[in-house]
Amino acid sequence: xxxxxxxxxxxxxxxxxxxxxxxxxxxxxxxxxxxxxxxxxxxxxxxxxxxxxxxxxxxxxxxxxxxxxxxxxxxxxxxxxxxxxxxxxxxxxxxxxxxxxxxxxxxxxxxxxxxxxxxxxxxxxxxx
Numbered sequence: 001x002x003x004x005x006x007x008x009x010x011x012x013x014x015x016x017x018x019x020x021x022x023x024x025x026x027x028x029x030x031x032x033x034x035x036x037x038x039x040x041x042x043x044x045x046x047x048x049x050x051x052x053x054x055x056x057x058x059x060x061x062x063x064x065x066x067x068x069x070x071x072x073x074x075x076x077x078x079x080x081x082x083x084x085x086x087x088x089x090x091x092x093x094x095x096x097x098x099x100x101x102x103x104x105x106x107x108x109x110x111x112x113x114x115x116x117x118x119x120x121x122x123x124x125x126x127x128x
Contacts, residue, residue, distance in 0.1 A: 003049075003083055006128050010049035012078040014041055017099075018070050029068035034094065034108055035059070037076055042090040042112035045078030049088065050126050054114040057087070062110035066096060073097045074107070086123040087115045 016037065024030045039056055046054040068074060075095045082089040094108035118124040 003080070003128055006049055007080045010045055010080055012041055012045040012048060012076075014044075014076045016074050016076070018068055018072050018074060020070050023070045026067070027070050029070075029074070031064060034064075034068070035062060035110075037074075038062070038092040038094065038108070038110055039112060041076040041078040042092050042114070045080060045090045045092075046088055046112075046114040049080045049083075050116050050128070052116040052124060052126065053118070054088075054116050056112055057115050058113045060089075060111040060113065062108065064108050066105060066107040068094070068096045068107050071099060073099055075104075081111070083126060083128075086125055087113055088126065089113050 018029050022029055022033045078090050078092045080088055081091045090112050092110055093106055095104050096107040097104045116124045116126050
């Protein structure tokens with residue numbers, strides 16, 4: 001794949017603790033909070049890859065595979081998976097870890113599409 005080194009250099013990892021103020025009535029991470037965190041990681045990944053202004057234009061599919069209880073740690077990992085002329089796709093995976101056990105599993109995955117924009121907020125060619 002083209003851009004292999006740039007993709008590797010732009011992989012973004014963020015860790016968060018799941019505190020009670022981020023959970024729903026089931027004591028698991030609220031889906032909207034998870035999606036906002038995923039979009040943020042995707043944005044950082046897209047920006048690190050392009051070094052341009054980018055905006056989210058869609059989230060293709062978000063799969064919630066495992067509940068994420070409060071009192072756990074999550075790792076969000078963003079990786080560029082496709083580069084077009086003015087757009088790119090970033091896959092974000094969310095892993096959940098128990099705080100006091102050595103156990104980790106993938107809980108959520110999703111894909112976000114970004115468009116690079118110029119100073120007039122018009123689509124701009126991605127040039128790496």
